[in-house]
Structures are given as structure tokens and as C-alpha cells.
Amino acid sequence: xxxxxxxxxxxxxxxxxxxxLIGFSIPxxxxxYLAQLFFAFDIAGLAQRANWENGRTLVADSxxxxxxxxxxxxxxxVSVAVEGERHGRYPDGTAPDWVHLGAVTTIDLPYGHQVxxxxxxxxxxxxxxxxxxxxxxxxxxxxxxxxxxVPDFINASKNRLTVTTKxxxxxxxxxxxxVFRYAMGWELFFFTLDSPYSGMSPQAVLSRxxxxxxxxxxxxxxxxxxxxxxxxxxxxxxxxLMAFLGTMGAGIVALPLAFLAAxxxxxxxxxxxxxxxxxxxxxxxxxxxxxxxxxxxxxPGPLTGALAILITDTGSxxxxxxxxxxxxxxxxxxxxxxxxxxxxxxxxxxxxPQITPVLISQVxxxxxxxxxxxxxxxxxxGGGIGLLLTQAIxxxxxxxxxxxYIILIILMVVVMDWISGMLRRRLISGGEGGH
Amino acid sequence: xxxxxxxxQASYMALVRRxxxxxxxxxxxxxxxxVSGFRTANDRNAGGFFDGLHRLFDFPAEVLAEASEKAxxxxxxxxxxxxxxxxxxxxxxxxxxxGALAGGLLSLLSTRGLSPWPWAVPIFRRMADxxxxxxxxxxxxxLIFILGGGPVPAMIAIALHSxxxxxxxxxxxxxxxxxxxVEGLQSVGAGWIQQMMLGVVPQVxxxxxxxxxxxxxINIRASAILGFVGAGGIGYELKNAISWGQGRYDDAxxxxxxxxxxxxxxxxxxxxxxxxxxxxxxxxMLA
Numbered sequence: 001x002x003x004x005x006x007x008x009x010x011x012x013x014x015x016x017x018x019x020x021l022i023g024f025s026i027p028x029x030x031x032x033y034l035a036q037l038f039f040a041f042d043i044a045g046l047a048q049r050a051n052w053e054n055g056r057t058l059v060a061d062s063x064x065x066x067x068x069x070x071x072x073x074x075x076x077x078v079s080v081a082v083e084g085e086r087h088g089r090y091p092d093g094t095a096p097d098w099v100h101l102g103a104v105t106t107i108d109l110p111y112g113h114q115v116x117x118x119x120x121x122x123x124x125x126x127x128x129x130x131x132x133x134x135x136x137x138x139x140x141x142x143x144x145x146x147x148x149x150v151p152d153f154i155n156a157s158k159n160r161l162t163v164t165t166k167x168x169x170x171x172x173x174x175x176x177x178x179v180f181r182y183a184m185g186w187e188l189f190f191f192t193l194d195s196p197y198s199g200m201s202p203q204a205v206l207s208r209x210x211x212x213x214x215x216x217x218x219x220x221x222x223x224x225x226x227x228x229x230x231x232x233x234x235x236x237x238x239x240x241l242m243a244f245l246g247t248m249g250a251g252i253v254a255l256p257l258a259f260l261a262a263x264x265x266x267x268x269x270x271x272x273x274x275x276x277x278x279x280x281x282x283x284x285x286x287x288x289x290x291x292x293x294x295x296x297x298x299x300p301g302p303l304t305g306a307l308a309i310l311i312t313d314t315g316s317x318x319x320x321x322x323x324x325x326x327x328x329x330x331x332x333x334x335x336x337x338x339x340x341x342x343x344x345x346x347x348x349x350x351x352x353p354q355i356t357p358v359l360i361s362q363v364x365x366x367x368x369x370x371x372x373x374x375x376x377x378x379x380x381x382g383g384g385i386g387l388l389l390t391q392a393i394x395x396x397x398x399x400x401x402x403x404x405y406i407i408l409i410i411l412m413v414v415v416m417d418w419i420s421g422m423l424r425r426r427l428i429s430g431g432e433g434g435h
Numbered sequence: 436x437x438x439x440x441x442x443x444q445a446s447y448m449a450l451v452r453r454x455x456x457x458x459x460x461x462x463x464x465x466x467x468x469x470v471s472g473f474r475t476a477n478d479r480n481a482g483g484f485f486d487g488l489h490r491l492f493d494f495p496a497e498v499l500a501e502a503s504e505k506a507x508x509x510x511x512x513x514x515x516x517x518x519x520x521x522x523x524x525x526x527x528x529x530x531x532x533x534g535a536l537a538g539g540l541l542s543l544l545s546t547r548g549l550s551p552w553p554w555a556v557p558i559f560r561r562m563a564d565x566x567x568x569x570x571x572x573x574x575x576x577x578l579i580f581i582l583g584g585g586p587v588p589a590m591i592a593i594a595l596h597s598x599x600x601x602x603x604x605x606x607x608x609x610x611x612x613x614x615x616x617v618e619g620l621q622s623v624g625a626g627w628i629q630q631m632m633l634g635v636v637p638q639v640x641x642x643x644x645x646x647x648x649x650x651x652x653i654n655i656r657a658s659a660i661l662g663f664v665g666a667g668g669i670g671y672e673l674k675n676a677i678s679w680g681q682g683r684y685d686d687a688x689x690x691x692x693x694x695x696x697x698x699x700x701x702x703x704x705x706x707x708x709x710x711x712x713x714x715x716x717x718x719x720m721l722a
Contacts, residue, residue: 030532033528
């Protein structure tokens with residue numbers, strides 16, 4: 001009895017041992033692979049290469065903005081501009097309520113800090129520390145600090161004085177003195193300063209809109225020179241257009257070709273083989289290379305992006321559709337044929353209804369994923385929201401715009417995902433046609 | 436009697452006609468959308484479709500001509516760019532690995548019945564949706580600004596996107612899991628991690644693996660594109676070779692070839708493995 005059970009036991013033990021071996025070796029292999037990458041990607045050196053200052057500016061800029069008050073030390077002219085940009089400049093003689101223009105310009109900063117531009121210099125009162133004065137001129141900035149050791153937040157040299165506090169920043173050089181005050185939010189998001197509606201409360205704008213100024217208000221908003229809402233809307237439309245044209249075009253082109261690649265519809269072996277290799281080629285070359293090749297012929301823009309998506313997806317759709325066609329039930333076609341249907345009618349009523357669920361669900365699924373691809377292709381070819389995003393990132397200062405574009409992109413993709421999911425459920429009542 | 440049959444037929448035909456006219460309207464709308472869409476895209480493009488059509492093959496022809504002229508250099512170039520290709524593939528595999536691990540966890544947390552905190556299921560779902568919605572190029576570009584160029588920003592960007600995408604797909608798999616093993620484990624006092632590792636993961640592993648393989652395929656393409664926008668690897672080399680213009684087209688041809696072969700090879704390999712996982716023999720199930 002025990003003799004008969006023995007080989008069974010050893011067999012089971014061997015099986016357990018093998019399972020245990022696999023159970024331990026898979027995590028080990030993953031771990032070794034990741035450890036190998038740690039050196040291949042030089043992750044240890046990353047800490048030095050990383051620029052955390054950049055990261056801090058980026059994060060701060062994405063939810064706050066700064067207003068710059070600048071005095072030209074030679075002419076004595078004072079100008080106030082949001083983010084220091086031309087389009088954000090206050091008209092001459094006007095300023096936000098914390099700047100008092102005059103012979104002596106007084107700038108109130110939070111926490112009781114105050115900067116004054118005097119005729120022959122400037123002073124900065126820091127509560128709890130003291131008063132810094134400077135008289136910039138041909139001898140340098142001539143900064144005078146309170147007695148005692150120079151704290152970290154002050155950086156003073158002969159030709160430059162920088163004071164960075166929680167209330168704002170002061171920079172003085174020979175040529176100019178600048179004060180930055182930070183505020184939460186996105187500056188001038190709705191109206192730039194040259195618009196009469198700038199700084200109005202939402203209720204006031206709404207009441208103006210109701211009293212017949214809606215057109216003018218919309219115009220000022222739409223042509224906002226800092227945020228360019230009109231251009232951004234066009235860019236989003238271009239991206240969606242690329243995705244739509246590319247996906248639908250690919251579906252239209254791939255459907256007839258798929259018949260030529262399906263075993264049960266194309267009796268000619270070599271033709272089938274050629275079609276399949278063509279699909280593989282279109283897919284294998286990848287959207288990146290198609291984009292480069294097409295951009296050479298058509299230049300940058302949405303058409304190039306749409307065609308790149310169209311070609312790549314013709315390959316994907318061709319493969320998927322031809323697989324769906326091979327799984328078609330012959331009985332329905334025979335049934336239609338038995339009523340005396342001609343070949344075209346046979347396809348129309350015997351085949352197409354069978355593959356429609358797969359067709360629609362795949363096309364809608366690709367439409368959603370291509371919205372994302374169109375953004376990426378736009379970054380390469382220069383079209384749509386992808387282009388705006390890369391431009392904003394390259395300037396390295398408009399991080400609030402980058403944040404705005406990222407939010408818009410996420411919203412766009414989420415909405416497309418939602419629409420595509422809803423249509424899929426609505427159009428394909430019953431089960432999903434496979435993955 | 437005869438009258439009523441005729442009635443039925445008439446109303447049936449009316450129904451058919453109405454359906455047909457709806458279809459015709461939809462079709463017309465679609466055609467109008469396509470045509471006007473192409474016209475708009477054409478107008479907003481730098482060069483028009485018909486102006487550029489005859490130039491379509493100029494660039495490939497140029498590249499091919501130069502490559503065939505310097506065909507002797509090709510093997511050398513293939514060797515030169517192989518490390519860059521390896522980097523691109525490594526980015527994709529590492530990102531998929533991280534994405535699959537994180538996505539697996541996220542999917543378990545966002546499946547009703549498996550999550551240890553059922554009230555947090557919608558939060559984890561939205562998290563996966565948002566991670567999936569952000570195109571990887573966005574994260575990569577921002578990270579390049581902070582971390583500098585190189586493979587790490589691309590890896591993080593693709594891993595985040597993969598986490599969302601795989602999290603969603605995995606949670607669909609989780610919906611069909613049998614809860615009996617989980618309940619069994621629970622009754623003998625297993626913790627949540629033990630319940631998941633021993634009760635759920637063995638059930639879903641083949642499907643998880645199949646989706647992860649599909650992701651590797653997608654991520655290799657993504658990794659090449661991210662290289663092109665500055666994140667290292669073969670895409671970066673391609674951008675350099677192309678911006679050099681004529682004279683370096685043999686490099687470009689070698690990179691095209693490497694990229695093409697890799698994508699096709701990974702496609703075929705993952706397709707084959709996935710086929711075995713889903714339709715395979717009982718042996719195909721991983722132990």
C-alpha cells in the first residue's frame with residue numbers, strides 16, 4: 001500500500017518544488033531586470049541632473065501669477081505689467097490698487113512689506129528686519145542694509161540686489177528696479193487690461209451682457225491676447241478633426257481591403273498574402289515614421305496628422321476586420337443567397353450585419369484612442385493642441401498656459417471616451433463583439 | 436382579411452422606408468462631415484493635399500537612394516544604433532512592468548467585491564480614467580523640463596499612462612472573477628494581500644499577461660515617439676539623423692529599418708503569445 005503511494009508522493013513533491021521555484025523566480029527576474037535598468041538609465045545620476053528649481057517655478061506658476069512693477073532708473077518711468085508681458089501691461093497712469101503712482105511710487109506688498117521708489121533711489125521696509133535702501137546709478141546699486149549679518153533672502157553685490165521674501169521679490173540693477181507681487185489664480189484669464197470688462201465682477205459682466213453688450217464681451221474674451229481662447233478652440237478642433245478624419249478614413253479604406261485578406265472571401269492565396277503583408281507594413285512603419293514622411297510632402301498641419309493616422313490605422317483595421325470576416329457565419333449568407341440575392345446584396349445583407357458590431361466598436365474605440373494620438377502627432381508635425389502645448393513648454397515661462405492646455409486635453413480625451421463608450425453601448429445592444 | 440394583410444404590409448413598408456431615409460440622412464451627414472473635414476484640414480495645412488501628392492515619394496526615394504548608395508555602411512549603422520534601440524525597448528518594457536504592477540493594484544482597489552475599501556472604488560476608478568486620459572507626451576515634456584532629457588522621463592510618462600490603461604482593462608477582467616476562492620481564504624483568516632495573491636491573481640494571470648503583452652507593443656511605439664520629442668533612445672537618433680538632412684540619410688534608413696523590424700517582431704511575438712494564452716492548451720496556463 002505504502003509502496004504504491006510513494007511515487008505519487010514524490011511526483012507531488014516535485015510538482016510543488018517546481019511551482020515554488022517559479023513562484024520565487026518570477027519576482028526575482030523582475031527585480032534583477034529593474035536593478036539592471038537602475039544602472040542602464042543612470043538613475044543615481046538623475047538627482048544631479050534634475051533641476052528642482054525648474055520644478056518649483058513650474059508648480060508655483062501653474063496656480064499663481066506675478067505682477068511686475070518696474071522703474072527705468074534712467075528715465076524714472078514706472079510701468080506695471082502682469083507677468084511682465086506686453087499684452088498684460090496696465091495703460092499709462094493706471095495701476096492696481098496696491099500701487100500708488102506719483103513722484104514717490106509706493107508699492108504695498110502683503111504682510112506689511114512696503115517698497116517705495118523715491119526720486120533718488122528706493123527703500124524696502126521689511127517688518128521684523130529693517131529697511132533696505134538703494135540708490136542705483138553709475139556707481140552700481142549702492143545698497144545699504146541694516147547692521148548685522150546679511151540674511152539668506154538677500155543677495156547683494158555691486159551691480160545687483162535681489163531680495164526674495166514671502167511677500168514678493170525686489171530686483172535692482174543699475175538700469176532698472178523691479179518689484180514682483182504674487183497672487184493666486186490665472187491672470188487676466190477672461191479679459192486683458194485693454195478691455196473695458198477687465199476686473200469687473202461676474203455679476204457686472206452678466207448684467208452688461210444682458211443689456212446688449214454680449215457680442216462685445218464675447219469678442220473681448222475670444223480674442224484675449226494672453227490666453228488666445230479662439231486659437232486654443234481652433235487647436236482643439238484641429239486635433240479632434242485629425243482623429244475623426246484619420247479613424248473614419250481608415251475604416252472606409254480598410255473595409256473593402258479586409259475582404260481581400262479574409263480566407264473565406266478571397267480565394268486567391270497570393271493576393272491574400274499580399275494584403276496581409278501590406279497591413280503589417282502599414283502598422284509596422286508606425287505613425288511616427290508616416291508622420292515624418294507625410295510632413296515632407298504636405299508640410300505641417302492637421303491634414304498631415306490625419307493622413308498619418310489614416311495610414312497606420314488602415315493596417316490595424318484591415319487586420320481586425322479581416323479576422324472578423326473570417327469568423328462570419330456562412331449560414332446567413334447562404335440564407336440570403338437562397339432568396340436569389342446577387343453578390344452585392346449577399347454582402348450587404350448576409351455579411352455586413354454580422355460584422356457591424358465588431359466594426360463599430362473597434363472604430364469607436366480607435367476614435368477615442370486617436371484623440372490622444374492626434375495630440376502626440378500634433379506635437380511632432382505642428383498642428384492642433386499638441387503644437388500649442390509644445391510651444392508653451394519650450395518658452396519655459398508660461399506654465400499656467402501649459403496647465404490650461406493639459407486640463408483641456410484631459411477634458412477632451414475624457415469626453416471622447418465617454419461619447420465613444422456611450423455610442424458603443426447604444427449601438428451594440430447586447431454583448432460586446434470580442435475585444 | 437385580405438385588407439388587413441395589405442395593411443400590415445403597407446405599415447411594414449412604411450417602416451422600412453422610414454428606416455432607409457434615416458440611414459440615408461445619417462450617411463449624407465457623414466459624407467458632408469468627411470468632405471468638409473478634409474477641406475478644413477487641407478486649408479489649415481501648410482501645404483495642400485494635391486500640391487504635395489506628387490512629392491509624396493520624394494523623401495522615401497531620396498532616403499532609399501542614399502542608403503543604397505552607401506549600402507556598405509548599413510551593417511555598421513545597425514550596430515551603431517542598436518544601443519539606442521535597446522534603450523527604447525527597455526523604456527517600453529520597464530514602463531509596462533511598472534504599469535502592470537501598479538495597474539494591477541489599482542484594478543483590485545477599483546473592483547467592487549475585491550476592494551478593501553468599497554467606498555473608495557469610484558475614486559480609484561476616476562484615478563485610472565485620468566491617468567489614462569493624459570497623453571504620455573504631456574507628462575514626458577513636463578518631466579524633461581525638470582529632470583533633463585534621457586530615458587527616465589519617458590519611462591515615468593509611459594508607466595503612468597499604462598497604469599491607467601491597464602488598470603481599466605484589468606478591472607474588467609476582475610469583474611468576472613469567481614469570489615469563492617477569496618471567500619475560502621477569508622474564512623481561514625487570510626489577509627487582503629493573501630486573498631488577492633492566492634485567490635484572485637491565479638484566476639486572472641493569463642488575461643493580465645495578455646493585456647500586458649499588448650501594452651508592450653503599444654509602448655514600444657510610444658517610446659520611439661517620445662524619443663523624438665527629446666527623451667532619448669532611437670527616436671532621438673532619428674530626429675538627429677533627419678535634421679541633418681542629406682548626407683545622413685543612410686543613418687535615417689538604418690533607424691527606419693531597425694524600428695520597423697522591432698515593431699513587427701514584437702507584434703508577431705506578442706500576438707503569438709497572446710493567442711497561446713487565450714486559446715492555448717491547458718499547458719499554456721502559467722503555473
